[in-house]
Amino acid sequence: MMYRLVFMQVLRRFDAEAVHHLTVSALALLARLPLLKRLLHRALAPRDPALRVSAFGVHFPGPLGLAAGFDKDAACAEGIAALGFGHVEVGTITAHAQPGNPRPRLFRLVRERAVINRMGFNNAGAVAAARRLRRTRGVPVVVGVNIGKTKVVPESEAVADYVASARTLAPLADYLVVNVSSPNTPGLRNLQAVSLLRPLLTAVKEIADGTPRRTPLLVKIAPDLADEDVDAVADLAVELGLDGIIATNTTIKHDGETGGLSGRPLKSRSLEVLRRLRAKTGDRLTLVSAGGVEDVDDVWERILAGATLVQGYTGWIYGGPLWASRIHRGLSRRVRRHGLKSIADAIGRTA
Numbered sequence: 236m237m238y239r240l241v242f243m244q245v246l247r248r249f250d251a252e253a254v255h256h257l258t259v260s261a262l263a264l265l266a267r268l269p270l271l272k273r274l275l276h277r278a279l280a281p282r283d284p285a286l287r288v289s290a291f292g293v294h295f296p297g298p299l300g301l302a303a304g305f306d307k308d309a310a311c312a313e314g315i316a317a318l319g320f321g322h323v324e325v326g327t328i329t330a331h332a333q334p335g336n337p338r339p340r341l342f343r344l345v346r347e348r349a350v351i352n353r354m355g356f357n358n359a360g361a362v363a364a365a366r367r368l369r370r371t372r373g374v375p376v377v378v379g380v381n382i383g384k385t386k387v388v389p390e391s392e393a394v395a396d397y398v399a400s401a402r403t404l405a406p407l408a409d410y411l412v413v414n415v416s417s418p419n420t421p422g423l424r425n426l427q428a429v430s431l432l433r434p435l436l437t438a439v440k441e442i443a444d445g446t447p448r449r450t451p452l453l454v455k456i457a458p459d460l461a462d463e464d465v466d467a468v469a470d471l472a473v474e475l476g477l478d479g480i481i482a483t484n485t486t487i488k489h490d491g492e493t494g495g496l497s498g499r500p501l502k503s504r505s506l507e508v509l510r511r512l513r514a515k516t517g518d519r520l521t522l523v524s525a526g527g528v529e530d531v532d533d534v535w536e537r538i539l540a541g542a543t544l545v546q547g548y549t550g551w552i553y554g555g556p557l558w559a560s561r562i563h564r565g566l567s568r569r570v571r572r573h574g575l576k577s578i579a580d581a582i583g584r585t586a
């Protein structure tokens with residue numbers, strides 16, 4: 236209520252990207268204030284044992300995490316965790332630093348509860364991110380690292396570019412994500428074709444498997460894939476022994492500004508892709524659902540449909556700083572109301 240007022244009266248009047256950078260800076264500052272960070276973490280992070288989920292050997296305090304794209308440079312993961320997210324996916328990080336697309340490149344669609352972005356993987360590169368990820372952490376936080384292709388690297392050299400990022404970042408990640416689904420790097424989504432995806436995932440998996448703790452590997456897909464192509468990626472992921480799939484990224488199916496659309500309009504397609512993946516792969520892969528998640532009902536629905544983990548970004552923009560904490564508390568109540576011992580028992584119940 237309070238946040239809605241602040242959002243409508245103040246925040247929405249400012250440039251969306253300026254507000255974004257301010258938020259990242261505030262959370263990075265929070266990460267440097269040990270006492271406040273711990274206090275917030277104690278108050279807001281999921282603490283109910285019934286919300287704990289394990290996936291690919293990693294323990295998550297709750298199922299809802301922050302999707303990639305907010306903390307592109309791994310600058311403030313601890314601050315995000317202190318607000319109640321069960322994990323943080325940093326990135327997309329590319330092997331080489333790059334500025335991204337010209338501004339403006341981030342647009343709010345307030346009435347639709349949506350956002351369009353064409354950021355274009357603006358980030359300081361894998362080496363700079365690795366330096367940040369090496370810092371010791373004051374509060375526990377599960378950090379996934381999402382990697383993508385450097386814009387100037389041609390498609391024919393894409394595998395080597397991803398491999399370079401994986402070498403630098405896989406040892407520092409709780410899980411690694413190959414992003415082949417962002418619409419704002421020309422040609423990137425072509426890499427979802429099995430003929431190109433197979434060599435790419437095979438090469439990155441070799442790096443991920445070779446780290447001291449074997450880093451789990453997932454692939455993130457677009458909602459705009461045809462159903463048969465979703466099936467083909469699912470089959471490939473199972474065949475190669477990947478740990479999971481993140482579905483979905485933003486959609487280009489809209490008629491607003493050029494870029495990827497996220498938030499409420501993405502909800503139904505994202506759920507549809509999740510259901511398809513579950514039907515195809517059963518429990519052979521960990522499914523991570525992202526796209527249009529706004530409240531506890533949405534998260535619960537994704538879990539019942541087969542997601543072990545759920546991610547949100549746009550819902551947080553409109554829901555405010557306490558969004559994740561509120562949803563986790565709602566999930567605790569939901570688990571009890573259904574007489575379950577653990578939220579893990581709800582995964583795939585309606586699949």
Ligand SMILES: Cc1cc2nc3c(=O)[nH]c(=O)nc-3n(C[C@H](O)[C@H](O)[C@H](O)COP(=O)(O)O)c2cc1C
Pocket residue numbers: 302303304305307326327341350352354356381414417455483484485496497498499501525526527528546547548549550
């Ligand atoms: C501003 C913005 C930037 C994003 N950047 C990335 C990115 O760098 N890498 C990525 O894999 N997904 C990125 N995404 C997509 C989100 O991770 C997520 O998949 C998508 O927004 C759907 O979730 P949502 O509806 O909860 O926002 C971005 C989304 C937004 C809104």
